[in-house]
Amino acid sequence: MVPLSGGRTAETATVGREGAVGGVVSHGYLPAFTQCVVQVEGAVLRMDADRLREAKRSSSTLNDLFVRYADCLLAQVLQSVACNAAHPIEQRVLRWLLGLQDRVGTDALPVTQVVLAGMLGIGRTYVTTVLTKLQDQGLIHVGRGRIYMLDRARTEAACCDCHARVRGHFRTVLGAIYAPDGEIVAVEATEPGTEPPPRPDAILPELREAGR
Numbered sequence: 737m738v739p740l741s742g743g744r745t746a747e748t749a750t751v752g753r754e755g756a757v758g759g760v761v762s763h764g765y766l767p768a769f770t771q772c773v774v775q776v777e778g779a780v781l782r783m784d785a786d787r788l789r790e791a792k793r794s795s796s797t798l799n800d801l802f803v804r805y806a807d808c809l810l811a812q813v814l815q816s817v818a819c820n821a822a823h824p825i826e827q828r829v830l831r832w833l834l835g836l837q838d839r840v841g842t843d844a845l846p847v848t849q850v851v852l853a854g855m856l857g858i859g860r861t862y863v864t865t866v867l868t869k870l871q872d873q874g875l876i877h878v879g880r881g882r883i884y885m886l887d888r889a890r891t892e893a894a895c896c897d898c899h900a901r902v903r904g905h906f907r908t909v910l911g912a913i914y915a916p917d918g919e920i921v922a923v924e925a926t927e928p929g930t931e932p933p934p935r936p937d938a939i940l941p942e943l944r945e946a947g948r
């Protein structure tokens with residue numbers, strides 16, 4: 737969460753079991769720039785920043801994992817900036833809900849309309865209008881304190897490609913492993929310097945031609 741003048745806040749990134757918060761994500765510089773707010777309950781590992789720094793110094797694999805996560809977090813933030821500037825609010829809401837579902841791993845997302853409005857930096861009434869529209873399309877059901885994802889595949893199709901791009905980056909760079917319902921179930925620790933095989937769509941056409 738980034739605090740704004742006038743007491744408002746806006747969400748800039750969502751972090752789940754795949755990530756970390758604090759000034760420790762990449763190279764351990766403190767203090768952290770932003771605040772984090774727990775929106776969904778769950779277990780969290782909290783440790784002293786000095787101990788983590790020491791652990792990263794003694795394990796190049798652990799250090800590499802944090803560096804790769806920092807890259808993915810940056811990708812998430814960059815894509816959010818682009819999405820917020822270019823895409824309609826309905827798609828931004830879907831992107832946010834899909835990203836939350838990836839991190840929670842359930843169809844019933846424990847998020848209220850008030851929280852969602854705060855996350856997206858828009859008014860409560862506007863959120864209700866947008867959610868009603870998405871509900872009429874059969875993509876979600878708005879319940880009491882919950883938003884239910886009714887059809888993951890159709891929701892992904894209705895969303896802009898921002899969610900898929902970030903998800904693909906998490907998979908390629910961090911080694912994120914997704915369950916069929918979208919949940920991130922693990923990240924693969926690889927030896928530093930080990931590069932994952934490039935995705936076919938990441939290869940420039942001219943290079944693909946040259947490789948034939």
Ligand SMILES: [Zn+2]
Binds near residue numbers: 896899
């Ligand atoms: Zn978008």
